[in-house]
Amino acid sequence: MVYSKIIGIGSFVPEKVLTNEELSSIVNTSDEWITSRTGIRERHIAESGLTTSDIAAAAAKEAIKLSGLNLADIELILVGTVTPDMAFPSTSCIVQGKLGLTNAAAFDVSAGCSGFIYSLSIADSFIKSGKYKNILVIGVDLLSRITDYTDRSTCVLFGDGGGAVVLTANFENDRGVLSTHLHSEGGHNDILALQAGGSFMPTSLETLSNHEHYIKMKGSELFRYAVNYLKAVAEEAINFNGLTPGDIDLFVPHQANIRIIEATAKKLHFPMEKVFVNLERYGNTSSGSIPIALDEAYKSGRLKEGQLVLIDAIGAGLTWASSIIRW
Numbered sequence: 001m002v003y004s005k006i007i008g009i010g011s012f013v014p015e016k017v018l019t020n021e022e023l024s025s026i027v028n029t030s031d032e033w034i035t036s037r038t039g040i041r042e043r044h045i046a047e048s049g050l051t052t053s054d055i056a057a058a059a060a061k062e063a064i065k066l067s068g069l070n071l072a073d074i075e076l077i078l079v080g081t082v083t084p085d086m087a088f089p090s091t092s093c094i095v096q097g098k099l100g101l102t103n104a105a106a107f108d109v110s111a112g113c114s115g116f117i118y119s120l121s122i123a124d125s126f127i128k129s130g131k132y133k134n135i136l137v138i139g140v141d142l143l144s145r146i147t148d149y150t151d152r153s154t155c156v157l158f159g160d161g162g163g164a165v166v167l168t169a170n171f172e173n174d175r176g177v178l179s180t181h182l183h184s185e186g187g188h189n190d191i192l193a194l195q196a197g198g199s200f201m202p203t204s205l206e207t208l209s210n211h212e213h214y215i216k217m218k219g220s221e222l223f224r225y226a227v228n229y230l231k232a233v234a235e236e237a238i239n240f241n242g243l244t245p246g247d248i249d250l251f252v253p254h255q256a257n258i259r260i261i262e263a264t265a266k267k268l269h270f271p272m273e274k275v276f277v278n279l280e281r282y283g284n285t286s287s288g289s290i291p292i293a294l295d296e297a298y299k300s301g302r303l304k305e306g307q308l309v310l311i312d313a314i315g316a317g318l319t320w321a322s323s324i325i326r327w
């Protein structure tokens with residue numbers, strides 16, 4: 001049996017911080033509203049000129065260094081993102097060039113906020129099939145680039161950042177990805193989408209003036225899907241591995257809203273002490289959220305070797321996903 005073991009991890013967020021107080025001077029909102037409805041206090045925002053591939057490359061550099069591998073050992077780069085540098089080439093190809101990963105194939109994965117888990121699942125399958133031994137998986141988003149800072153219902157939620165892991169084929173023990181579980185349900189463009197700029201609604205002066213190049217979201221509808229689907233997909237992972245919630249050492253959910261996290265944890269009977277939360281400092285960084293949280297959990301000592309970690313996420317599509325990893 002071969003397991004995809006995480007041997008390196010890194011993350012990067014832009015330096016600039018945007019607080020709730022500062023947002024309150026831009027739109028009609030307040031620190032009290034944002035904190036009580038979402039748990040978010042501040043988020044990092046990329047200064048102009050900083051790109052998704054810059055953040056991805058910085059996180060990946062750290063992960064590769066920690067892995068002890070050489071650049072030439074990386075055989076595949078996967079980037080989960082909905083905010084690529086450009087429509088093409090892919091951000092993963094741009095990262096390949098920036099880091100000089102000369103032996104790597106590269107492609108992006110578009111799965112909304114589930115992009116990191118989807119990418120992890122693809123990487124795990126390539127390793128299990130024997131096709132590749134060493135894979136770089138990145139989750140990264142610069143949602144500030146597609147956020148309408150005149151829309152208070154969305155602009156308070158999002159931030160920028162990314163994280164990366166290096167996976168390697170482990171034949172020695174059962175440390176690594178135990179399973180991944182992916183789902184999708186189309187037909188929800190009215191709930192969460194960025195509609196303009198593609199073949200459906202090509203860029204025009206009208207789309208620009210209607211702010212259609214920005215995220216549009218019906219938050220309260222999405223909230224209901226989030227709580228139900230995240231509970232189901234977490235249970236699916238736990239049951240698939242013959243575990244109970246009590247066997248999980250740390251639950252690292254997608255960092256979208258503290259109320260979604262608390263409601264899901266309650267439904268799963270997870271005490272909050274076993275749930276990793278850092279959204280108060282980053283907001284929702286989409287595909288960046290889970291690898292940033294895993295990196296913090298590991299480097300702060302909350303996630304230790306041999307422990308079982310459960311991750312789950314839901315995002316545009318809808319897509320939702322989970323995985324259990326023996327760290």
Ligand code: ACO
Nearest residue numbers: 029033037112113152153156219220222223256257315316
């Ligand atoms: N400040 C003050 N008031 C606000 C703000 C704000 N920033 N935003 C909305 N309001 C108002 C609304 O206008 C509404 O006022 P009304 O009652 O007078 O009409 C009121 O607050 C309540 O609005 P709701 O949308 O019902 O608020 P809710 O409690 O649902 O919280 C939120 C909104 C935080 C967006 C929540 O629904 C949520 O987190 N949804 C899920 C988002 C999510 O999971 N996204 C993940 C995927 S994102 C991705 O893939 C990129």
